[in-house]
Amino acid sequence: MGIDRAHYHGWQGELRSSWFGCLAIVRVALLQVFRRKSYWFVIALGLLNFLLFWSIIYAVTQFQLPSRAQEELLERFGFSATPAAGVESGYIIFMQRQSLVVMILLAFSGSLLVGSDFRMRALPFYLSRRIDRRHYIVGKLLATSAVVTIMTTLPALLLFLEYGMFTSSADYWVNNWRIVLSVLAYGAALCAVLSIWLVTLSAYLQRIAPIAIVWSTLFVMLNWAASELRRATGGEYWKLLDPWRDIRYVGRLSFGTFENYEEFRLAVIATIILTVLCAICLVLLVRRVRAVDVVE
């Protein structure tokens, strides 16, 4: 392991903008997630769900089933490819199911993607390069968003493509092009909420067990608490205590499928709640990301 001077040369080149550092953080984060074999079990669950929907669409479009049978099949799996008012779009349901898988994946990977930087004191490594904490935070948020997008938005768009591809004309794409925007909007909301919450939680809790506990409390216990309180008091607003439902409301807002005005109102309030919570998390995150640990 001696020193090798023979192949050492200086480097003279132009340094690029610090924002390119964010891309490097995303690339490395994806490497970290997809290289862990244990995560592939969770990723496989997501893939199975995707293949299930893929097969349903294939069956409906290729096997020339009578239209009644088609509808039944689609209803059975909760997939409405051309949602009418009052019917929740199949794409929301698909993305919601996928994001369940994403949530499990994020609960485990938060510690690896963000917590380890604090635990192993890698933050000075990042921040002593040409990036500052803005770039670090944006990089980590993009990294988490990339995981969310790969598991939710991207497959949803693939299903949309598939549906159009397997019908004989381009009518499905032309008539339902808004679905793409809706998928993208819902995907963006999922990315924003999940990544901001996860990165903040991981920055404070750092280790896998506390992150998983708090994460599941957020999405499972609050769901249970919301339904119990709603049952006990009859108040519809208790629904909004469940962040999972709030995110779903935002999704429905982007797809524009509401049964009544009351639902729409709840969706708007849910959006406000999520926005405020995300803003608080961002403030906490900025306070947490510092190059030095203060030692009393």
Added chain:
Amino acid sequence: MSLVEIHHVSRSYGHVKAIDDVSLSLEPGTIGLVGNNGAGKSTLLKVLLGLLKPDAGSGTILGFDILHASGALRGRVGYMPESAAIVPVLKGVEFVTLSGDLYGMPHRDARRRAHEVLNYVGLGELRYRRLEEYSTGNLQRLKLAAALVHDPQLLLLDEPTNGLDPTGRLAMLELIEDLIAETGKSVILCTHLLGDVERLCEQVVVLHQGTVARAGKMTTLRAGATNRFELGWQSDTKALLERLRAGGAEVVTGENAGHATITLPNGWGTKQLFQLARETGAVLTHLKPEQEDLERLFFRVTTAEAGARMESTGAAAEEAARGD
């Protein structure tokens, strides 16, 4: 152009003053930043790098303002942190490439250069191993490679030999020595291992309780700083020593063998010694100013600083008591 030029820089963590009114002017070369634990070395390093904004003061490094040009500055400076600072799951070459990417190098250049610097630091064969599998010594080398990847003008090394066994430490020192000799980079070495600084550095900054106790060229600080001489003479031993003591000199060692180490009082020089020898009839056979090693210098300086502080605190307390 000065390498480092800072004026009255202070930085506190809450009520604790980590560095207090630090002013430095350092020439390019190898600089040792020494001090006890908690002396403010790492904080000063982070201020120099623009990682921490000072509460007061200003300065430049390589001509870049530490307050307003920290991004451009870090493009010219490589920093090797003290902490483990690893990114789990990554392989050695990916870690160094990430470092290059974060410095703003084009990705392809960063990757090519990562291989180059890993070979240089002697990790060529281990480059595809995961970071978790590296030994402490190899991790230190890896961090050095990550700091070198963008070919900086100045390297800031925070405790590079910390936690290494003697062989690992020697290997690391040889590597840094080679780096200085071959690439001509300036290095600021922050450590509490004085032997490392003595071996590598031309200039030294001694920090004590957040202030600069001494700074300058190593040779200047070590030579004659104490006014201490090794003295050998023939003839009457006692007479010369008594006259020396009467004049305020301190006899440190060996007063009976016609050979002693003495510390002369302020204002005295060799001229006074020769005069005393003439007066007492002693024949001087040997007179050599003592070269103080860094360890002694460090203890002398930090002890003197602590004494001065105690004195000033005592005086202030006395004054306050008188005021009451």
